[in-house]
Structure formats: structure tokens, C-alpha cells
Amino acid sequence: MDNKLQNTEMNKTVTPEITRNERSYSPNVDIIETEKEIILTSELAGVEEENLEVILDNNVLTITGKMEEESFKDYELIYSEYRPVKYERSFTVSNEFNKDKLKAVLKDGLLNLTIPKAEKTAAKKIKVKSLR
């Protein structure tokens, strides 16, 4: 029985992370690496630009967003399959990428982050001066 319990813990899929009072949910992402860059696409339905935060702290990239509250005057919710939630997800970005050139575009509920790869610095040849 202990074995089964352990397996359940290890096979956990993405679980909601609890931050402060609110639960935050992990948005779905697609990460594609091309020759020149890495593209991260995140599904953030209902998140407006002012409620979106993209933070790069050292090598950790964090995306947080809050869905717009949905309410219509004189209407009541009679059937619900989703509620306005808070999204949060973090990624580590290796030094392989030029983090200063990160581009973020939010459109139609999708956030597109593009980070170009850092140009490999050519090996420097050092001239040796001999002292006489």
C-alpha cells in the first residue's frame, strides 16, 4: 500500500499553486525552440494587459495574470464552467538566450514571448607582449 501512495504523489500532474489567499492556476503553454529563438505561448483567456505581469528575475521568468471579472448588470449566472481566476507560471531561462531582448505580445487571449538566442561570442585571441 505504501508503494501505491508514493506513486500517486510522484505522478501528480500540474496542481494549483497556493499563493497568499488566492489559488492560482497554471496556464497551458507551448514552448518551441527555433534556430534563432525560443517562443513561449501561453493561454491567458480574459486577461487584459493591465492585469498581466511578466517578470524576469535573474534566470527565472514568471508570468502572472488575472482574468477579468465577468458580471453583467441585471443578469444572473445560471450555468458556469469557468470562473475568473489568477494565472501564474514560472520558467527558468538558460543563459543560452539573450534575456534583454525578450519580446512580449498579448493578443486574443494568447501571450507570445520571444527570446532570441545569444550570439556566441567569438573566442578572443590575446596578444602576448613580451617584456624586455
Next chain:
Amino acid sequence: MYLFNRSLPAIFETLERVTRDFEDFNSNYSFSGMSASPKINLYRGKEGLILTAKVPGVKADDLDISIVGQTVTIKGEYKEEKEKKKLKLHRQEIKRGSFTRTLELPFKVEIDKVDAEFNAGVLKITMPQADSDKPKKIVVKNK
């Protein structure tokens, strides 16, 4: 004691399934048939109904809404971004492909007055109740 040990793993399985169902609550998709369908909310007011649907990544042009009688059908497609030469696919969680979602409404709606808005990946369809379907007040005559 032996019987108790045997039934516990089953309880954990159920618990895991329940937890997974709760986590699914926030996904963008509800499972209906073959393709993943967008999640919806339905609001009702004196005027009629408002339907909202989470459809991130779908362009307004790729959405098709049709109403027949009391049934509304939403069709759309989560299109692939223009194919960039992929070196490596690190993660693929966003569902792509076409979807169809059909809903039965509680009453008939005025098709000519239906309005659809699309903003930040959320579709909002406003459907005023059809006059013919509104409850009519029947005057009781005193004979």
C-alpha cells in the same frame, strides 16, 4: 485488519480522481465527444441570455455561431501559428484543432437581435428573448 489494508488504495484512487476533476475545473476545455470544446458560462436576465466562452488563440474570423430554434452552435478552430522551423518542441499543452459546441437554450431567442463580441480570447454572445416566447399575461375575465 487485512480487509482494511486492501480497501485503502482504492480510496486513494478515488481521491486522486476527484482532485483531478477539480483541477480540470480551470482548464479551457470541457470534454464533449472527440474534440476539446471551450468552456462556457450562461447568464440569464429579463432581456434574455448572455453566453460567454473561453476561446483563447481563436481568431474572431475563425468563429462560427449559428442559432436554430432554441439551439446555439459555436464552431471554431484553434489554428497553429504559422509554421516556424522548429528545432525542438519543449512543451505542447495548448490544444489545437477544430471544435463544435452545441447548447440547448431555455427559450427561443430573437435571432435578428443576437450580438456577438470577442475580446481577449473570450467570446460573448448576447441573445434577447424572442417576444413570441415571452410569457404572456392572460387576463381573467369575470363572467
